Amino acid sequence: MDKSLVVVTETLNGELTLASLECVEEGREIADRLGVRVRAILCGSEVAPLAQTLAAHGAEAVTVIEHEALAQFSADGWLQALTPVLRDVQPALLLAPDSGQVRAWLPRLSARWHLPLVGCCIRVNIIGDGYPEIIRNTYGGACQERLIWPYATLVCAMLTPGARGVGAPRGGRATEVTVVRPNLEPARFRDRTLRTLPADPRTVDLSEAERIVSGGFGVGGPDGMALLRQLAEQLRAALGGTRVAADRGWLETQRFIGSTGKIVAPKLYLAFGVSGAGQHLAGITDSECVIAVNSDRTAPILQRADLAVVGDLHEILPILLAKLRALAAAGSPDLIRPATVALEPVLAPALEVSP
Numbered sequence: 001m002d003k004s005l006v007v008v009t010e011t012l013n014g015e016l017t018l019a020s021l022e023c024v025e026e027g028r029e030i031a032d033r034l035g036v037r038v039r040a041i042l043c044g045s046e047v048a049p050l051a052q053t054l055a056a057h058g059a060e061a062v063t064v065i066e067h068e069a070l071a072q073f074s075a076d077g078w079l080q081a082l083t084p085v086l087r088d089v090q091p092a093l094l095l096a097p098d099s100g101q102v103r104a105w106l107p108r109l110s111a112r113w114h115l116p117l118v119g120c121c122i123r124v125n126i127i128g129d130g131y132p133e134i135i136r137n138t139y140g141g142a143c144q145e146r147l148i149w150p151y152a153t154l155v156c157a158m159l160t161p162g163a164r165g166v167g168a169p170r171g172g173r174a175t176e177v178t179v180v181r182p183n184l185e186p187a188r189f190r191d192r193t194l195r196t197l198p199a200d201p202r203t204v205d206l207s208e209a210e211r212i213v214s215g216g217f218g219v220g221g222p223d224g225m226a227l228l229r230q231l232a233e234q235l236r237a238a239l240g241g242t243r244v245a246a247d248r249g250w251l252e253t254q255r256f257i258g259s260t261g262k263i264v265a266p267k268l269y270l271a272f273g274v275s276g277a278g279q280h281l282a283g284i285t286d287s288e289c290v291i292a293v294n295s296d297r298t299a300p301i302l303q304r305a306d307l308a309v310v311g312d313l314h315e316i317l318p319i320l321l322a323k324l325r326a327l328a329a330a331g332s333p334d335l336i337r338p339a340t341v342a343l344e345p346v347l348a349p350a351l352e353v354s355p
């Protein structure tokens with residue numbers, strides 16, 4: 001029996017998702033403590049070359065399940081493909097990204113096999129004689145839940161995307177790659193992905209957004225937030241904010257950022273009226289370029305910002321919006337570049353985001 005730790009990974013547009021690589025790296029750390037191997041499993045069609053990327057992020061063994069019917073996601077297809085492989089490997093811990101796809105198949109597997117399953121997990125510790133202890137935030141982040149099942153033979157945990165970030169790949173890691181070509185019955189797949197629509201950058205999940213416009217208590221109310229929404233529209237950015245803004249109902253609850261909200265890693269993060277409390281900053285650590293507008297020059301967000309603007313957002317926002325609208329009317333294809341031309345040295349990395 002190969003007593004290993006298994007990470008089930010996934011792809012998007014032919015690439016491994018960052019959330020998958022995070023899971024592999026988390027798995028690598030846990031496996032080192034347990035003295036077991038990390039096996040990454042990947043389902044798809046012609047995905048075998050991605051095994052090297054999984055190895056570079058810490059997988060010691062990779063099982064690639066190849067079948068043309070797995071070219072597009074199907075929860076039934078994934079269950080048909082994964083069940084025999086998992087039965088064979090008999091892992092003690094199964095890690096997977098907390099994604100829509102995984103939420104479509106893993107709860108069904110856990111129900112069939114009577115396995116403990118934890119969502120929104122932020123970390124896995126190893127305690128006692130090697131029991132996995134799953135950590136997740138609860139009560140709006142006021143507490144952390146520590147969950148263990150001493151008698152479970154297999155525990156499944158779905159790791160929140162962005163909870164740990166992705167480290168640099170390491171070349172030269174040896175890995176054992178097994179390619180499995182199962183006999184699937186696509187006619188019995190009850191669900192199919194017909195096509196994947198390109199994400200609208202304004203409504204995309206914040207953890208995947210490349211540009212974010214964020215509002216805090218300083219926006220002053222729903223009207224201020226509506227102005228920020230217009231700015232996000234102009235910049236084709238996603239709208240987010242602080243927990244205070246969400247608690248007041250100015251923003252959807254699933255769009256607040258921080259240690260108890262979404263963890264984000266955009267190329268450009270524009271914060272208006274956000275003070276920069278520790279819980280909020282914990283959610284933007286991996287942002288590439290932060291621009292903050294705040295009337296208080298001592299606000300902590302200004303220390304984190306690459307560009308700190310001290311001023312009243314209610315004066316700055318209308319000017320910025322008017323400038324962007326004028327550029328749009330003049331047919332400028334990219335509104336960020338000309339609007340910020342004077343700030344190019346600071347903004348250069350963020351300007352490379354795709355429109």
Ligand SMILES: Cc1cc2nc3c(=O)[nH]c(=O)nc-3n(C[C@H](O)[C@H](O)[C@H](O)COP(=O)(O)OP(=O)(O)OC[C@H]3O[C@@H](n4cnc5c(N)ncnc54)[C@H](O)[C@@H]3O)c2cc1C
Binds near residue numbers: 242245256257
């Ligand atoms: C257990 C726990 C978990 C938490 N988790 C999170 C979390 O995940 N995410 C999160 O965001 N918060 C979280 N919080 C709350 C956090 O501690 C802060 O209270 C919150 O982030 C502050 O939000 P804010 O910046 O919008 O408001 P404030 O701290 O009130 O800041 C408003 C800012 O706006 C500025 N301002 C005011 N008027 C203007 C103007 N006209 N122009 C420009 N600037 C202006 C002010 O100078 C100020 O800096 C948590 C708290 C607890 C206790």
